Amino acid sequence: MSISTSSVQDTIVALATSPGANGAIAVIRLSGPQAITITNAVFRGKDLTKQDSHTLHFGTIRDGEQIIDEVLISLFVAPHSYTKEDVVEISTHNSMYIIERLLGLLIKKGARAARAGEFTLRAFLNGGLDLAQAEAVADLIASENKASHEVAMNQMRGGISNKLQDMREQLINFVSLLELELDFGEEDVEFADRSQFETLVRDLKTHVGKLIQSFAYGNAIKQGVPVAIIGKPNAGKSTLLNTLLDEERAIVSDIAGTTRDTIEEAINLDGITFRFIDTAGLRDTEDTIEAIGVNKAKEKVKQAKVLLYLYDDRDSTAEEVVTQIKGLYYPGLVVILVRNKIDLEGGYHPNAMDEQIKEALFSDYTNSIVAISAKDGESVEGLKKVLLDKIRDMAVEDQQIITNTRHVEALQLSLDALNEVEQGLGMLLPGDLLAHHVREALRHISSITGDIDVDRDILGTIFGKFCIGK
Template identity: 55%
Template sequence: MIYQLEPIAALATAPGIGAIAVVRVSGEGAIAITNRFFRGKDLTQQESHTAHFGTLRNADGSIIDEVLVTIFHTPKSFTKEDVVEISCHGSEFIIQQILRRLTTEGARLAKPGEFTQRAFLNGQFDLVQAEAVADLIASDSDASHRAALTQLRGGFSKQLKVLRQQLIDFVALVELELDFGEEDVEFAHRDKLRQLMLDIRRVLHPLIDSFSTGNAIKNGVPTVIIGKPNAGKSTLLNALLNEEKAIVSDIPGTTRDVIEDELFLDGIRFRLIDTAGLRQATDQIEAIGIERTQQKMRDAALVVYLFDGKNVLPDELRIAVEDVRLSGKPYLLVGNKLDAIDDLKRQALQNIVGEKIVWISAAQKTHLDELKAALSARVRTDSAVQTGSAVVTNARHYEHLTGTDDALARAITGLNSGVTPDWLAMDLRVALRHLGELTGEITTDDLLESIFSKFCIGK
């Protein structure tokens, strides 16, 4: 059943002066409300998905603007309600005049995300897809765009809804056994139940594992540049960004705090973080900077260890690289000052670390393309990024996926140890609740308010 709620109106395009703006109206009577101050064809008599040119008028008959009005009849609209979209000139004054007339005629101003919330409530898509609308609008790279689009088209939620329904059927049978507790009967076939739970967990695990990558795709890959003082970290940051972002000096320890900026490579957003050089601090301020470097390294998704190829000692480099490896973070080894060392030393250092080193000259801006390619390749080794598979980018989704997996793990353990149906049903109910809250089949007003309040007004 489609519910047409009270009519709401809002600017659907970005605020500010532009050639065109679009004001959206949705809800019961949306077409009739617009028609009251539209001069042109009678909008209430027009077919759905048609556009009509005319003028919008003030109460005294004066023209507000010449507009193009597009109408959509329920249920064939974004919200599944009657919808009107008014394309007007992008003057802030005109937009406010139109919104004022709409509210005078009976509409109210929409709350953030209210159009998408109505679409969700009317079954246009599930909650994961609804959240993907906001992610799609906010996407600022090819990778984040593809991740949001995959979610909008159903992503993993459709598959989980099917599996959840199968689990509901089993839970119903397990709970039926509780009514015959003294007769020792089994309506739910235990082997089939175990297999279903294993199947669900096989779907969950790749999604859970994808969250670290998905979070980086959505928010940018935190890439911290570390190394000894005077290794050329600030020079490298400036060279990659092609601007003088960080102060460069021959004096060791110039960088006292972290400096961040963004770089887009092959559709992926990297958050580059220049840090204080790693050494024994000479004063309290430098000590704070080094502590922040270590914190950024712990939080990073990718570490770039930069060393001075001209002055570094082989044993010094070996120890430093071992420390980077022990951090457990994905990393790249980058040798700087390529223009100042010969092939023999370069090969010797390569042999010491026993893995690939990307050689550059930050000052001369040489071989930066190789470094950029290595950065991109390091992120794209993730299969989800390569194939366009569903990637979890939302912390709420991750929480419910892990909650489901934990509940199913307990249920399988209980099943294997022969727990009573009431204990088994309890864990299965927890799994169902997590799956239901994930896709929106179980919701509360507080949950919906929390999700949709983060949307922009007009979406």
């Protein structure tokens, strides 16, 4: 998206509702200094230029004397609108013919077709939203579950921005004192209390660290939590997937190696989307196709956030389970061991194998063994609860949640700069060098909300991901 001064001074128009959607009404939106006069030129009803903001007006849209449609006009007079400009929304009948006629007519009268995300871009450029809030608009539109909706709504309403603004103000205050010292350098005056600054830097590092930590949870609920179901052939992986989905999605057979490719399905558990991946059984095989499936299973584990490792203690040893978990594990992977087929044992009974697995894995790899019968829905409910608890444990209590990769990268750079400040304080660096590192931290934090000059190419990338009309 190309952004220039002139491009935010003209009047833009776009269809604001989904094109081709089944529904009676479509909404066409205009924003800009001529939005009301352009609409008024084709509207037959009240004189829109003389009406108050937040009013509705019924009439017809005409091309000359030809009536195109009966419409309802919603007026939002600047600055009382989403974009902080004059905004008009035209509710018309949802006919592609009518929509195209109206858009063509409004463009002929002086409007310009809006680019993707341009309405929200104007809201940002006109001070209606900061950059983090603007990005949350796109997340809100894309939210597919309760958890991602709540996080996006909180960010759009300024949750992250308020926390970052507080950090900015503290850094700005201190860097101002440091730079004031430079103006009185010859008089050896110290305006900035170094001990207070050390405490401030430690507190800021803690806050930034928690925000970075929250990204694991935020990204998981935004994208859906990928869960790889892994185990030996006939461990019950496909049966578990079918029970989770409450449908016969995967083929279940007593023949080892039935599942040769991955099967992926998503379900919503208490507002969080989980993307379950059923994989081929892990074993050495000379069957070329099955071997490909085993390799794909291992690749899926590398992409997963959670690993459900199914095993049957009558068909596996503690050594096998431990060896496979250690071979599949990577830092950050949540491992849940699932001892399956307890129905064949008359219920769950702790045994020596459990203790051997716990001794080998519980310190560094996992702390969860869940006993189930994969074909019993009531039994699997306990596994669902453990899954939810594990994901919620990623969230930091009373902490804002980061879901955007750009934000977490900026926070990591600000944390690096704060580390430099802390080291500089310990080395008794002079104020000008400390101020340099503080400004670096400030610059990275401010880039999240757009409180500094943001590269126009970055804005184009951000808003270019929006749908047309938003």
